[in-house]
Structures are given as structure tokens and as C-alpha cells.
Amino acid sequence: NAGVMQNPRHLVRRRGQEARLRCSPMKGHSHVYWYRQLPEEGLKFMVYLQKENIIDESGMPKERFSAEFPKEGPSILRIQQVVRGDSAAYFCASSPKGGQLKSYEQYFGPGTRLTVT
Amino acid sequence: RKEVEQDPGPFNVPEGATVAFNCTYSNSASQSFFWYRQDCRKEPKLLMSVYSSGNEDGRFTAQLNRASQYISLLIRDSKLSDSATYLCVVNGGSTLGRLYFGRGTQLTVWP
Numbered sequence: 001n002a003g004v005m006q007n008p009r010h011l012v013r014r015r016g017q018e019a020r021l022r023c024s025p026m027k028g029h030s031h032v033y034w035y036r037q038l039p040e041e042g043l044k045f046m047v048y049l050q051k052e053n054i055i056d057e058s059g060m061p062k063e064r065f066s067a068e069f070p071k072e073g074p075s076i077l078r079i080q081q082v083v084r085g086d087s088a089a090y091f092c093a094s095s096p097k098g099g100q101l102k103s104y105e106q107y108f109g110p111g112t113r114l115t116v117t
Numbered sequence: 118r119k120e121v122e123q124d125p126g127p128f129n130v131p132e133g134a135t136v137a138f139n140c141t142y143s144n145s146a147s148q149s150f151f152w153y154r155q156d157c158r159k160e161p162k163l164l165m166s167v168y169s170s171g172n173e174d175g176r177f178t179a180q181l182n183r184a185s186q187y188i189s190l191l192i193r194d195s196k197l198s199d200s201a202t203y204l205c206v207v208n209g210g211s212t213l214g215r216l217y218f219g220r221g222t223q224l225t226v227w228p
Contacts, residue, residue: 033214042218042219045216045217048215056214104149106216110160
């Protein structure tokens with residue numbers, strides 16, 4: 001199955017630690033997106049990346065959060081010095097190459113549930 | 118004003134019923150419209166894409182009214198397996214990749 005893969009599925013961190021979330025897009029997809037879903041809330045866009053390029057990071061908090069999608073390997077969402085408010089489900093999605101509207105259909109991975117204690 | 122607004126429900130319907138969900142969006146420049154379903158504690162799954170005035174896929178029909186900035190999803194002959202949260206999703210206009218999600222409409226189909 002060449003679906004979107006995320007790991008770890010569950011991550012527990014103490015306040016002040018770093019969290020690293022990984023995402024491998026579907027085979028043939030070159031666009032990656034990260035979303036966050038807080039308990040009882042809708043999904044919120046964080047960042048849109050292509051290989052080695054950040055296209056739109058307007059949804060990322062200004063501090064402590066960063067994302068990358070290197071030439072080789074998965075996309076990484078990094079949260080430094082985590083706080084309790086970072087506890088959420090983080091979903092990664094991927095889409096094919098851009099161009100036609102249909103190319104922007106996004107397919108989601110199973111998510112990483114981050115718990116900050 | 119939120120980018121995407123949906124009636125949160127819940128909708129509780131018997132098997133075989135027809136149910137309709139409505140959604141409005143605020144950005145008139147939006148070009149792509151989707152319905153996703155999300156089961157409890159799972160990832161959203163793409164149900165339908167809506168690029169013209171509407172389309173049909175089996176028991177599911179989606180309609181788009183750009184003038185009113187309104188999207189709907191109709192489910193006919195509901196099945197128990199249709200129980201889920203249905204998310205109305207709209208792209209951000211200037212950045213095609215950015216999606217805005219409604220908070221979802223919860224559907225429960227009972228036997």
C-alpha cells in the first residue's frame with residue numbers, strides 16, 4: 001500500500017522537550033502539507049512544502065515550529081520546547097504535482113497524536 | 118467570519134434515509150471544493166471533489182453554488198457504515214494547496 005505514512009503514531013513528550021514528526025508522501029506525490037487538529041476542533045493548515053522548498057508557511061506558529069521536506073527522506077515537522085497547548089493530532093497530507101486543480105486533491109496519513117505532559 | 122461554516126449536527130437518521138449537509142464558504146476566490154469523511158480518531162478520507170456545479174458518485178451527490186458560496190452533500194439510502202463526521206473543505210484561493218476545513222457535521226445512521 002503506497003499511502004501516506006506518518007510516524008510515530010503516538011508521541012509523548014515532557015514540557016520543554018523537542019518533538020519530531022515524520023511524513024512520507026504517497027508514491028508519485030511531490031507536495032506535502034501539515035495540519036493540526038486540536039481536541040474538539042477542525043483541522044487547521046500549518047505549512048505546504050515541495051521538495052527542498054516551503055511554498056506556504058502562513059499557518060505555522062512564528063516560534064518553536066519548523067518544517068522541511070529534504071531532497072531525500074521524509075518531511076519533518078519539528079516542535080521545539082513543547083508546551084501543553086501543543087498536544088494535538090498532527091496530520092500530514094500529500095498531493096500529486098501541481099498544475100490542474102485535480103492535482104491538489106490531498107490524501108491524508110493516519111496522523112501523529114502528540115501528548116505533552 | 119470563519120472561512121468554512123457547517124451545521125455541526127448531530128444528524129441521527131435510520132438506515133435507508135436521505136440526508137443533506139450544507140456548507141458556506143467566505144472566500145469568493147476559492148477554486149476547489151471537497152467533502153471528506155472522518156471517523157473517530159482517524160484521518161480525513163476524501164469522499165468527493167467538486168469542480169463544477171456538482172457531481173454524483175453512487176449514493177452521494179455534491180452541489181456547488183458559486184454565486185451563493187454554498188456547497189451541499191446529499192446521501193441517499195443511508196447505510197450504517199455512513200456514520201462519521203463529514204467535513205466541508207475549501208481551498209484558500211491564492212494558494213491552491215492551502216485547505217480550509219469546516220468543523221464537520223456528525224452523522225449517525227441507526228438500524
